[in-house]
Amino acid sequence: MFARSGEAGRRRPRIVIAHSNPAFTSAVDRAFRRHGWVVATAADGPEARRLATLFPTDLVVLETERREESGWLTCAKLNLGGDRPAVVLVSRAPVEGDAEFAEFAGAVRLVTPEEGVEPLLEEAGLAAPVRQVI
Numbered sequence: 001m002f003a004r005s006g007e008a009g010r011r012r013p014r015i016v017i018a019h020s021n022p023a024f025t026s027a028v029d030r031a032f033r034r035h036g037w038v039v040a041t042a043a044d045g046p047e048a049r050r051l052a053t054l055f056p057t058d059l060v061v062l063e064t065e066r067r068e069e070s071g072w073l074t075c076a077k078l079n080l081g082g083d084r085p086a087v088v089l090v091s092r093a094p095v096e097g098d099a100e101f102a103e104f105a106g107a108v109r110l111v112t113p114e115e116g117v118e119p120l121l122e123e124a125g126l127a128a129p130v131r132q133v134i
Contacts, residue, residue, distance in 0.1 A: 013124070014038040014055055018048035018074070019063040019090060024113045028061060031117040035126050045074030052078060057085040059124055064091040064098075064110075072105050079106030088123055 015032050017039065019025045029039045040055070042048035045062060046069055052060050060078060062071035075087045089107045091098060102110040111119045121127035 011056065012036055012038050013058045014040065015059045015061065015124070016040045016042055016048050016051045016057050016085075017061045018042040018045055018066075018071070019061065019113075020066070021063075021113060024090070028117050028120060031121060032124070032126075035121075035124075037124075045069035045071060045077075048074060049077055052085050053081065053083075056083065059120070060085045060087045061120060062087060062089055064089050072101065075102070075105040075107050086123060088120055 013036075015028070015037050017025050017028050018041070019028075025041055029041065032039050037058075040051050042051055045066055048060055048062060051057065060075075062074050064071040066074075071089050075089060078084065078087055084106070086108045087106060088109045088111060089102050089105070090111055090113055092113065094110060094112065099110050109119060109123055118127055
């Protein structure tokens with residue numbers, strides 16, 4: 001779980017988002033700012049890596065399907081360094097094997113935009129996971 005804002009002597013947690021859908025990016029931005037997080041948006045994977053290495057970053061959200069550098073590759077590169085932020089990959093249409101590939105790349109989770117911000121908040125320790133009763 002990440003530190004909450006307002007705690008004496010602690011820095012505010014930081015998230016970097018690299019996603020081409022402005023509505024999704026805006027929803028993530030609003031949700032995390034409400035919880036006191038510093039939010040940075042990146043145009044692409046290389047910029048997301050730069051931001052995550054320049055400033056202490058707790059969570060990085062990457063779209064998997066990018067032209068310049070896939071989110072898969074950006075995730076793997078982020079996991080080569082010393083301070084490794086948690087990475088959530090966002091795929092429009094995951095196929096069989098993508099969850100395993102995300103784990104191999106070092107992602108903590110693979111989600112779809114349709115799932116909204118809840119899975120991201122869960123990964124940040126900001127929302128309780130929804131439990132299904134059978």
